[in-house]
Amino acid sequence: MTVxxxxxxxxxxxASCRVPEEAANAELILAYVLECRRPELRLNGARPLTGRQxxxxxxxxxxxxxxxxxxxxxxxxxxxxxxxxxxxxxxIPRPETEELVAAAVDLVRRAPAVGRAAQVLDxxxxxxxxxxxxxxxxxxxxxxxxxxxxxxxxxxxxxARRHQLGRRIRIMKADLFHPGKRTSGWADxxxxxxxxxxxxxxxxxxxxxxxxPRLALDGGPDGLAAIRAIVAEAPADLRPGGWLLLExxxxxxxxxxxxxxxxxxxxIDVRKDAQGVPRIASARRPGAP
Ligand SMILES: C[S@@+](CC[C@H](N)C(=O)[O-])C[C@H]1O[C@@H](n2cnc3c(N)ncnc32)[C@H](O)[C@@H]1O
Numbered sequence: 001m002t003v004x005x006x007x008x009x010x011x012x013x014x015a016s017c018r019v020p021e022e023a024a025n026a027e028l029i030l031a032y033v034l035e036c037r038r039p040e041l042r043l044n045g046a047r048p049l050t051g052r053q054x055x056x057x058x059x060x061x062x063x064x065x066x067x068x069x070x071x072x073x074x075x076x077x078x079x080x081x082x083x084x085x086x087x088x089x090x091x092i093p094r095p096e097t098e099e100l101v102a103a104a105v106d107l108v109r110r111a112p113a114v115g116r117a118a119q120v121l122d123x124x125x126x127x128x129x130x131x132x133x134x135x136x137x138x139x140x141x142x143x144x145x146x147x148x149x150x151x152x153x154x155x156x157x158x159x160a161r162r163h164q165l166g167r168r169i170r171i172m173k174a175d176l177f178h179p180g181k182r183t184s185g186w187a188d189x190x191x192x193x194x195x196x197x198x199x200x201x202x203x204x205x206x207x208x209x210x211x212x213p214r215l216a217l218d219g220g221p222d223g224l225a226a227i228r229a230i231v232a233e234a235p236a237d238l239r240p241g242g243w244l245l246l247e248x249x250x251x252x253x254x255x256x257x258x259x260x261x262x263x264x265x266x267x268i269d270v271r272k273d274a275q276g277v278p279r280i281a282s283a284r285r286p287g288a289p
Pocket of ligand 1 (some may be wrong): 049092093094104123126127128130131146147148152174176196216226276
């Protein structure tokens with residue numbers, strides 16, 4: 001079978017299984033198997049595949065047709081231009097979360113109180129994508145990355161190592177807070193993309209999203225349980241004047257602003273993502289540095 005023939009067959013099969021963006025998915029699977037870029041497939045359409053390539057590609061197509069997310073099928077996802085290894089035990093890094101990273105980088109680079117060797121806490125690190133991107137973009141930052149899931153912590157550790165950032169990213173098991181630091185008020189910046197989907201909305205999600213860990217998605221009855229806890233407890237880890245940055249869900253801006261204001265945070269802001277959805281909440285811990 002040639003590249004073109006398998007591409008068409010894969011596309012038809014994925015479409016028959018109602019996989020969204022079937023053409024792109026078929027091409028990405030083939031490009032992965034042939035270790036080439038997508039546009040090269042068109043240039044090599046008449047090339048015959050080896051039996052092994054055909055077998056591997058079809059196996060991946062069948063997995064994708066079961067609505068397993070493409071990132072799990074291929075084992076990685078690009079995030080801030082970095083290749084992040086993923087598995088079904090972690091959330092697949094999302095473009096919205098790149099905005100959380102960009103906001104944190106911007107803040108560390110601009111805020112004189114933070115300085116260059118910022119101490120950063122990443123709460124609910126999952127694959128470690130946020131920590132890896134921050135360590136990559138802020139060469140002097142020291143990062144503590146926490147999660148409650150041992151499988152996520154193992155993968156975060158692997159991603160940190162793969163990008164040679166293991167020495168600046170400390171991976172720790174923690175239930176939201178208190179990652180074993182004896183001192184309080186040690187962090188200049190705390191970032192988190194917490195679970196924020198209301199429990200009753202989970203059933204309405206696409207089959208692919210339901211393959212992701214519930215622990216990474218379920219934000220409790222109103223979706224705000226983890227955010228509420230983080231806002232309440234972050235001051236224990238943040239230094240006075242330190243920044244809290246949170247990715248939040250659709251329509252959660254007003255409630256999150258209210259939590260932050262009630263807890264005495266200052267400089268409260270919610271910035272929109274590329275889709276115009278209020279997405280990144282930021283605020284400073286009360287008590288000037
Ligand atoms: C939305 S995912 C974010 C993962 C990653 N930071 C990202 O942006 O792709 C939320 C993460 O929080 C973790 N988590 C959920 N409850 C937690 C808790 N009580 N303490 C620590 N981490 C928790 C989950 O295991 C999951 O990895």
